[in-house]
Amino acid sequence: MLKFTRTKHVGIERPAKDKIIAHGFLDDYIYSMELDVEFSLPHYEITKIDGRMKRYTTPECPRANEILQNAVGMRIEPGLAEKVKKQIGRAGCRHYATLLLECCYAVISASIGFARADLEAEGLPADDDAVRRRLLVMLPSIRNRCMMYAEEGPLANRLFG
Amino acid sequence: MVLCHTRTKTASVLPIADDKLRVLNRIEDTFFSACVEIEVTLPDLEVISAKGKFERCFTDECKAAESLLQKAVGLRVGSGLTKLVDSLLAGAQGCPIVATLVFEACDAVILSLTAEQMAMADALDEQQRQDGFLQMVQMNPRLLNSCIAFDENGPLLKGKL
Known part of the structure; x- marks a missing residue:
C-alpha cells in the first residue's frame, strides 16, 4: 500500500505574445493548494500572483497567501530558486514556494x-536547432543550466560553431 | 483559452520492507517524460539505489542524464540535501530535471513521515494540536522560522519556546 503521494500539475496559457499565465496545483496527503501566476515577456517577470490553500496543517498557514505578493517583480533568471525559497518559502509557505518554482520551470519548458x-x-525556419537558438535568445539564463546548454557542450558547438 | 503546455509530476512512496522505502517520481510534460526511482533505508534515510529513464525529450542527447543518477547513491535524506543534489546532479555538467526529480523523491520520504505524525494529530483537539506543533519545533529546531506558521514571533510559538 502506498504510504504517500504528491502530485503537482501546471497548465500554461499564452493569451498574448507578451503574456503567460501558469495555473499550478499541488495535492498530497497533507497539503492541497493552487496558484495562478502571470508572467510578462520578454523578461519573464511575475506581474501577478494569487493563491488558495485548501488543505494545510496549522491555522497560521493561510497567512502565507499575502506573502505570495513578494513574488511580483521576480524574474526567471539565475538566483530565482534561492529568492523564492527565502521570500515565499521561509517567509510564507515552503509548499507554495515549491509550487511557484514548478510553475516557473514549466514556463521554461513551455518556451520551447x-x-x-x-x-x-x-515566417522563419522552425527546425529543432532554430528553436534551440531562439530559446537561448528568449531565456539566456538557461545557458550553462544543464549539460545540453553548457557553453562548451556539443549542442552549443553545433548551434554556434 | 486552450492550454498550450502542461506538466504533471507525481511522487509516490511505497514501503517495500520494514526498513526500506521505494520512491517513484515521474514527470509528464509537453516536451519531457521521465521517471526516477530511488530506494531509501529506514531509519538512517540513506539512498541505496537510484535509477531512471528519459522516455521523451526535446533534445535526444538529454538521455545521457540517466547516468547521473548513480551519483545519488549514498546520499542521506536530511539537512544539506539541496546543496548536495545541486552540486552532484545540476549545473553545466548535470541536468536540472534529474536533480529536481531526485530532490523531490527525497522530500517525499520526509513528507511521508510527516503525514504519519499528522494522521495521529487528527484525533487531537485544537489545544493538543498546538502543543504538538510546539513539541515538533522543540524536537526539530530546524523548523523554527522555516515558514510563517513556525515564525518564532507568530501566534503559534510566541513566548512558548
Whole structure:
C-alpha cells in the first residue's frame, strides 16, 4: 500500500505574445493548494500572483497567501530558486514556494513551444536547432543550466560553431 | 483559452520492507517524460539505489542524464540535501530535471513521515494540536522560522519556546 503521494500539475496559457499565465496545483496527503501566476515577456517577470490553500496543517498557514505578493517583480533568471525559497518559502509557505518554482520551470519548458510558434509566425525556419537558438535568445539564463546548454557542450558547438 | 503546455509530476512512496522505502517520481510534460526511482533505508534515510529513464525529450542527447543518477547513491535524506543534489546532479555538467526529480523523491520520504505524525494529530483537539506543533519545533529546531506558521514571533510559538 502506498504510504504517500504528491502530485503537482501546471497548465500554461499564452493569451498574448507578451503574456503567460501558469495555473499550478499541488495535492498530497497533507497539503492541497493552487496558484495562478502571470508572467510578462520578454523578461519573464511575475506581474501577478494569487493563491488558495485548501488543505494545510496549522491555522497560521493561510497567512502565507499575502506573502505570495513578494513574488511580483521576480524574474526567471539565475538566483530565482534561492529568492523564492527565502521570500515565499521561509517567509510564507515552503509548499507554495515549491509550487511557484514548478510553475516557473514549466514556463521554461513551455518556451520551447513559444520559440517554435514565434519563428513560424515570423515566417522563419522552425527546425529543432532554430528553436534551440531562439530559446537561448528568449531565456539566456538557461545557458550553462544543464549539460545540453553548457557553453562548451556539443549542442552549443553545433548551434554556434 | 486552450492550454498550450502542461506538466504533471507525481511522487509516490511505497514501503517495500520494514526498513526500506521505494520512491517513484515521474514527470509528464509537453516536451519531457521521465521517471526516477530511488530506494531509501529506514531509519538512517540513506539512498541505496537510484535509477531512471528519459522516455521523451526535446533534445535526444538529454538521455545521457540517466547516468547521473548513480551519483545519488549514498546520499542521506536530511539537512544539506539541496546543496548536495545541486552540486552532484545540476549545473553545466548535470541536468536540472534529474536533480529536481531526485530532490523531490527525497522530500517525499520526509513528507511521508510527516503525514504519519499528522494522521495521529487528527484525533487531537485544537489545544493538543498546538502543543504538538510546539513539541515538533522543540524536537526539530530546524523548523523554527522555516515558514510563517513556525515564525518564532507568530501566534503559534510566541513566548512558548
